[in-house]
Amino acid sequence: MRVNAPVTQAVRVLRRAKVAFDDHPYTYIPGGGTAQFAREMGVDEHLTIKTLIMEDDGHNPLIVLMHGDRQVSTKTLARHLGVKHIYPCDPLVANKHSGYQVGGTSPFGTRRKMWVYCQASIADLPTIYVNGGSRGYIISMCTADMLRVLQPVLLKFAQGGAERRPDTGDGSECKLGSERL
Numbered sequence: 001m002r003v004n005a006p007v008t009q010a011v012r013v014l015r016r017a018k019v020a021f022d023d024h025p026y027t028y029i030p031g032g033g034t035a036q037f038a039r040e041m042g043v044d045e046h047l048t049i050k051t052l053i054m055e056d057d058g059h060n061p062l063i064v065l066m067h068g069d070r071q072v073s074t075k076t077l078a079r080h081l082g083v084k085h086i087y088p089c090d091p092l093v094a095n096k097h098s099g100y101q102v103g104g105t106s107p108f109g110t111r112r113k114m115w116v117y118c119q120a121s122i123a124d125l126p127t128i129y130v131n132g133g134s135r136g137y138i139i140s141m142c143t144a145d146m147l148r149v150l151q152p153v154l155l156k157f158a159q160g161g162a163e164r165r166p167d168t169g170d171g172s173e174c175k176l177g178s179e180r181l
Contacts, residue, residue: 024137051130128141
């Protein structure tokens with residue numbers, strides 16, 4: 001844990017839920033996304049989860065969680081949700097819904113309560129890396145804790161490519177270096 005880690009709304013939510021997590025500050029580069037973090041930290045991008053704020057055709061916002069190295073099939077997601085279209089939100093609209101700045105959006109502690117849809121294969125990972133609520137700030141946590149706190153709807157909506165299992169060490173359990181509650 002670094003001494004000057006940001007205390008974001010996401011951090012507050014995770015502390016209240018008694019979730020252990022580790023801080024991973026990195027150099028934020030506009031447009032660098034999960035690939036920038038994965039390169040800088042030497043982490044498999046598949047374990048780095050992007051948080052996307054999207055809207056359905058009725059302008060209802062939703063949170064979408066996807067592996068960093070995969071894309072969202074908005075057509076597949078729309079079909080699952082029974083709507084005609086799903087669109088990425090304009091960044092200003094996304095900021096308004098989430099309370100976070102695009103590039104620093106966390107699924108935890110959003111300003112507005114939104115449904116959370118998670119690529120089902122994320123649930124199979126022992127540990128994930130996800131934005132902690134600030135640009136240049138990622139946290140790692142046990143996936144089971146993310147599922148417990150967010151209670152997302154698990155669906156398959158990754159675009160193209162075969163499912164893969166990343167190199168996660170022995171893959172049997174979540175291991176964090178520092179307990180932070």
